[in-house]
Amino acid sequence: VRNHLARVLSETPYWSSREHSLAMGLLADSDPHVVKAAAAAAGQRGDLAEFHRLIQAREDLADDDVHTRYSSRLALRDLLARGDNLATLRKRNLTESDARAAADIMIGIPNADAGEFLLDHVQRHEETGGALIKQIQHAARHAPHDRDEELIQFARNRFPGNIDLRLDLYRSILGGATQRGSDISPAGKQWGGELSRELFASIDDDSRTWQPFPIEGLKSADIPWFTQRRKSNDGDTNSIFLCSLPPRAERLTGILRSKTFSAPAKLSFFLAGHDGFPDKPAKKKNAVRLRDAKTRAVLAEAYAPRHDTARKVTWDLSKTAATNAQVFLEITDADNASSFAWIAAGRFDPPIVRMPKLAPKTVVSRLKIAANLTGALRLEDLQPTVSNLLADDGIAPEVRAEAANALLALKPDPTLKALAALIGDNAISPALRSRIGAAMTDRDADKTARILADALTLAPGPVQLRLAGTLAGSQAGARQLLDLIGGGKASPQLLLDRALAARLKAVDKASEQRITKLSAKLQPLDKKLEALIAAASKAYAPGKAWLPSGENLFKQNCAACHSLGGEGGKVGPQLDGIGGRGSHRILEDLLDPNRNLDPAFHAENIELKDDTTITGLPQREEGQLLIVVDTTGKQIEIRKSDIVSRQKSALSLMPGNFGNVLKPEQINHLVAYLMSK
Secondary structure (H helix, E strand, O other): OHHHHHHHHHOOOOOOHHHHHHHHHHHOOOOHHHHHHHHHHHHHHOOOOOHHHHHHHHHHOOOOOHHHHHHHHHHHHHHHHOOOHHHHHHOOOOOHHHHHHHHHHHOOOOOHHHHHHHHHHHHHOOOOHHHHHHHHHHHHHHOOHHHHHHHHHHHHHHOOOOHHHHHHHHHHHHHHHHHHOOOOOHHHHHHHHHHHHHHHHHOOOHHHOEEEEOOOOOOOOOOOOEEEEEOEOOOOOOEEEEEOOOOOOOOOOEEEEEOOEEOOOEEEEEEEEOOOOOOOOOOOOEEEEEEEOOOOOEEEEEEOOOEEEEEEEEEEOHHHHHOOOEEEEEEEEOOOOOOOOOEEEEEEEOOOOOOOOOOHHHHHHHHHHHHHHHHHOOOHHHHHHHHHHHHOOOOOHHHHHHHHHHHHHHOOOHHHHHHHOOOOOOOOOHHHHHHHHHHHHHOOHHHHHHHHHHHHHHOOHHHHHHHHHHHOOOHHHHHHHHHHHHOOOOOHHHHHOHHHHHHHHHHOHHHHHHHHHHOOOOOOOOHHHHHHHHHHHHHOOHHHOOHHHHHHHHHHHOOOOOEEOOEEOOOOOOOOOHHHHOHHHHHHHHHOOOOOOOHHHEEEEEEEOOOOEEEEEEEEEEOOEEEEEOOOOOEEEEEHHHEEEEEEEEEEOOOOOHHHHOOHHHHHHHHHHHHOO
């Protein structure tokens, strides 16, 4: 009956003193089901008369009565959020216990009164830990911006040594301003500048020594790299290691790359970690590699020892050191399995790269936020700092992308805006990303035009199209794109994309005749080949690839013409550092070798006097002999006196049937192997 009465009260639109009295009584009932129903009624229909009784009812509940506690919390929230109840409560002189109970509820009420209540509360009462953080963040987001200065002063005094928490509060203030559709207050802008400078200053040289990079084709929810103390098999137990095994996150993947340094004659370090289940063959996915800074060729590598205790690795680099080569280290975790899928490295000797004081994840987060604030708040004095970030090849791509956006916010440029989108794209080669970064800091129009032309030629097809689409967003950009195509500096094949052509015509109506002329002699794209490349790119899964199989496939199908790591033929381009091209570009070059063909590798059709024609790639001339190689890598000697004519072919010597010769899983193995090089 009492439970039914509570439900009747919840359906009664207007309460007299009699209904209030009934509700108060039911909230004190011994039956938790009745209390739950009465709390719901009070939340819907009650006023501040029920506020104290609801708090008391919640305190009277047994600790294990989770459902009724939750119902009373919702009731308090609904009661305070309705009408002017919250504004009235703010004027009351609450006891400390009632104020704490109310503050606990306020974080569920997204309005200005709740924000002001919490800002007043944290200044009157000593809150600590998670409760304080939640309350001050809610206040920052929802309190009126005319109280920003008060909030900022509280944060400065209460959290002087916690830059990350102060930063969270500041971002809450920004979020609140955005939500209200207002500009941030002058006090807020000033504090943002202070925080940006403090963030940049907090990243010392040691913390920037190692930077995280993603592995293309492997989506990782977060950056795995952090520092920890690990045991080594020589008895050392206190040394710091860089590790990819954060708590409960073994599936995370990524690359950790060091700063460039001069190769020493010998380098040793300790290595721990796993490379698949112990009873299975090694996957060869988790490794430490030394790469040439210029070519990105792998000079030395060591795979995870499949042990928790670190083992010593020693590399003889005397030949590399003799050439004064600049190199860098790369720690790779490419295994997204849930166990036996991590790596840790440390104790480098000589100590050419130091252990960071901050976790790489923290470094990336701070630099991104500082760069973002620099652009958002137009902090002109930080432009040199952001420019240096953008120009640094060793900085994480996502940081450089944020730096590029900041510079564009400080000084807009439509062409550079189109290029800036490529800075953080892992499918773009590091060399091209560096040139784009330099263009954004130099602001040289001629250099920018050359880089734009190269990007429209060297980038993978989808990236070329995306870049062209960005240019087509303005009349000046559309004309610039057509000038590049007309001058032979960008592929006219772009104009076969209907959406791009339509956008160009819409932006610049005078361009229609020019587009028709430029695309008149184009052959339609091979839809079957396009579909094959798109399917292979979508299916690319390095986590499922078997690198030893990829290596064998390379030796069987590619090594006759291409060299890698100093081994293989020299007919086609040597492939050291090919991983920098990105998986999509590698797939284009593999499945459609004529798409991005370098002019130096166009085959020749050589007609002979005996009415035969040899198709091959000229290698050299030896007296009266012309030496060419055919599609198998075999050398053929041709007497010059037997030649009737030589004509450059539009095609590559490389066979274009790999899509038929290799199975999809073999393509995956081969591309993953090439991406590791």
